Structure formats: C-alpha cells, structure tokens
Amino acid sequence: METKPKILLIGPGGVGTIVAYGIYYVGKADISIVVRRDYEKVKENGYNINSCDYGEIKNWKPDNIFPNVEAAASYGPFDFIVVATKNLPDIIKVEDLIEPVVSEHTSVALFQNGFDLGRPLIAKYPGHVIISGVSHIGSHNFHGEIHQTQQDKSFVSYFENSTVSKEVNEAKTKEFIALYSNEKNNCTYFPDGKWNRYKKLVYNASFNTICTLTGVDTGRLELSGGIDTIVLPAMREIIAIAKADGCELSDDAINSAIHSDDGDYFRPSMLVDADKGNPIELEVILGNLLRVANELGVAAPTLNVIYNLLKVVQFRLKEANGIEKVPKERPINDKYWK
Numbered sequence: 001m002e003t004k005p006k007i008l009l010i011g012p013g014g015v016g017t018i019v020a021y022g023i024y025y026v027g028k029a030d031i032s033i034v035v036r037r038d039y040e041k042v043k044e045n046g047y048n049i050n051s052c053d054y055g056e057i058k059n060w061k062p063d064n065i066f067p068n069v070e071a072a073a074s075y076g077p078f079d080f081i082v083v084a085t086k087n088l089p090d091i092i093k094v095e096d097l098i099e100p101v102v103s104e105h106t107s108v109a110l111f112q113n114g115f116d117l118g119r120p121l122i123a124k125y126p127g128h129v130i131i132s133g134v135s136h137i138g139s140h141n142f143h144g145e146i147h148q149t150q151q152d153k154s155f156v157s158y159f160e161n162s163t164v165s166k167e168v169n170e171a172k173t174k175e176f177i178a179l180y181s182n183e184k185n186n187c188t189y190f191p192d193g194k195w196n197r198y199k200k201l202v203y204n205a206s207f208n209t210i211c212t213l214t215g216v217d218t219g220r221l222e223l224s225g226g227i228d229t230i231v232l233p234a235m236r237e238i239i240a241i242a243k244a245d246g247c248e249l250s251d252d253a254i255n256s257a258i259h260s261d262d263g264d265y266f267r268p269s270m271l272v273d274a275d276k277g278n279p280i281e282l283e284v285i286l287g288n289l290l291r292v293a294n295e296l297g298v299a300a301p302t303l304n305v306i307y308n309l310l311k312v313v314q315f316r317l318k319e320a321n322g323i324e325k326v327p328k329e330r331p332i333n334d335k336y337w338k
C-alpha cells in the first residue's frame with residue numbers, strides 16, 4: 001500500500017486550522033497538528049468549524065494532535081512542515097521553533113504575513129525548499145471554534161533560494177499545492193513570490209500598521225481623512241522600495257488595496273492582535289521591509305516614523321505579556337541629550 005506524505009502544521013489558528021482542514025479534505029496526506037494553549041480541549045472535542053468554504057463541521061480532528069513540536073518529532077520524518085503561527089522573530093524565531101521536526105527531506109511552508117520570511121530559514125536549513133503561502137482569508141479561532149468569513153484564497157510560491165535548484169523548488173511547491181488545493185478553496189501557484197509579497201505589503205505595511213497606531217478600523221481611517229494624509233504616503237514608499245528591489249507593481253496597486261475592504265469597517269489582523277493585548281508582527285511586516293529599503297538606499301521617512309512608534313507599542317505589549325521586564329526603579333541614564 002502506498003504511504004501518504006506526512007504533513008505537520010504548527011499554529012492552528014484562524015488560518016492554520018483552515019489550511020489543515022483543506023489538506024484533510026483533499027485526503028492525500030497524513031495531517032498532524034501541534035496545538036498549544038487549547039490542547040486538552042481540542043484533543044477531547046476537536047474543532048467546530050463555521051466556514052464560508054466548507055460549511056458547518058462539528059468536532060473535527062486531524063490524523064494526529066500533539067501538545068508541542070518536540071512531541072510531534074517522534075511521529076516524523078515529515079515531508080512538509082506548515083507554519084501558520086504569528087511570525088514574531090523578536091519573541092520566537094520560526095527557524096528555532098521547527099528545529100525538532102526538520103529532517104533531511106522536509107520542506108517548510110510558511111502561511112504567514114510579512115516579507116523576506118525565507119531568509120533566516122534558508123540560512124539555517126540550506127538545501128530545503130521553503131514555500132511561501134500568501135493567504136487572503138478572514139478567519140479566527142476562538143479556543144477551538146473557527147469562524148471563517150472570507151474565502152480561503154492563497155497564492156503559493158517558493159522563497160528565492162540559491163541552495164536549491166529552480167526545478168526542485170518548483171516541483172516541491174506544486175506537490176504541496178496538490179495536497180491542499182480543492183474545489184472549495186482557491187489555492188494557486190504564483191511563480192513570483194517576492195512580487196506577490198510586495199503586493200500584499202502595500203496593504204499590510206500601511207493599513208495594518210496605521211490602524212494599530214491609531215486604534216481605528218480601515219473605514220474610520222478613511223472617514224477621518226487618514227488615507228490621504230498618512231496611508232497614501234506610506235503606500236507610495238512601499239511601491240518605491242519594491243521598484244528598487246526589481247518588483248514593479250501595477251498602477252492599480254494602491255487603488256485596489258484601498259478598495260479591498262469597501263463597505264466594511266475592517267480591523268486588520270495587527271490591530272486585532274493589539275486589541276487582544278498580543279504582540280504584533282511588526283518586524284516581518286515593516287522591519288524587514290525597512291531593512292531592504294536601507295540596503296537599497298531608498299528613503300522611507302513615513303514608514304520609519306510608523307515603525308519606530310510601533311516599536312514602542314510592541315514594547316508595551318511585550319511588557320504586558322511578561323516578555324519585557326521593566327526595572328521597578330527607573331534607571332538613571334547619564335547620556336547627554338541634545
């Protein structure tokens with residue numbers, strides 16, 4: 001009997017659970033997941049999924065459920081590791097998180113927002129294919145109750161990787177798509193992964209960040225005049241960085257990003273994280289972009305101010321989560337400020 005490829009998904013949140021369910025629905029792979037906080041509940045009852053793609057599913061369980069990555073390792077080797085956690089390199093690095101489950105032939109698929117996510121993984125795991133999944137979906141996990149309100153539309157590519165041939169990168173990426181794509185979702189191969197991530201950043205590096213700083217949704221940002229005064233300058237800088245990096249976005253990139261949630265008072269995921277008091281994906285959504293701007297000598301004054309203000313917000317969120325420790329007595333700094 002032919003054995004099915006093994007997939008391990010880490011991070012079954014709003015996005016990850018729908019990806020895992022999509023793979024299970026196709027039925028061509030053995031799908032395991034790592035559940036952190038809700039392990040006991042999910043192990044016992046599975047997930048209740050209310051999905052605009054798959055309908056109402058009660059008590060769904062994948063083939064295996066593990067409480068942590070170390071526990072999953074004994075079930076390996078895995079053909080694919082899918083990571084759909086929030087990408088927070090200033091707290092936990094994806095390349096360290098997956099270490100116990102990366103074997104010789106494992107490919108890694110990152111279903112996460114952000115830019116240049118492949119770089120640290122390729123450095124740590126040369127010779128492994130690193131797949132890029134860009135999701136356009138609206139889905140949230142409330143302790144095992146999944147609410148998916150926007151269709152799972154994803155563009156899957158591979159991160160540029162000089163340690164693997166183009167043929168192998170392409171073949172593995174398409175192999176993964178065949179295990180995940182089905183008639184209910186909309187998952188397609190997109191050859192130019194970098195271009196596609198820049199395109200998504202036009203929205204994420206402007207709306208997500210500015211909504212988080214101001215505490216308002218995208219509709220209120222428009223009604224207050226903030227799109228003209230702050231979102232547009234930020235978007236133009238993102239497009240200039242992309243261009244200097246060899247990615248020419250279409251003339252319509254700004255217009256389509258702004259109109260993408262027409263009629264909706266939409267709270268982007270970074271604002272939702274801040275609302276919940278969770279750390280935000282600042283480094284991958286804006287920090288990595290500014291590092292590239294710096295390498296290419298592109299000025300990005302608006303994005304720099306947004307980034308530095310959000311670094312302070314991130315500090316506050318980390319302190320609230322016990323990740324940042326602040327001395328009881330304020331230390332005295334003898335620096336001469338001028």
Ligand SMILES: NC(=O)C1=CN([C@@H]2O[C@H](COP(=O)(O)OP(=O)(O)OC[C@H]3O[C@@H](n4cnc5c(N)ncnc54)[C@H](OP(=O)(O)O)[C@@H]3O)[C@@H](O)[C@H]2O)C=CC1
Pocket residue numbers: 010011012013014015016034035036037038084085086087092097111112113114135136137138139140141269281
């Ligand atoms: N939600 C959406 O609609 C969209 C999200 N995205 C992107 O997709 C990615 C995933 O987002 P989303 O699904 O919303 O995230 P969620 O916060 O809903 O889920 C993240 C999951 O990862 C788990 N997790 C986090 N860290 C670890 C760890 N160290 N070990 C094990 N499990 C861990 C969390 O577990 P625990 O519950 O224990 O914290 C949680 O189940 C992000 O990059 C986001 O920007 C992109 C488009 C839309």
Ligand SMILES: CC(C)(CO)C(=O)C(=O)O
Pocket residue numbers: 113135136137138203204208267268269270
């Ligand atoms: C806009 C959206 C929902 C697109 O999927 C997103 O990426 C986010 O909120 O971070």
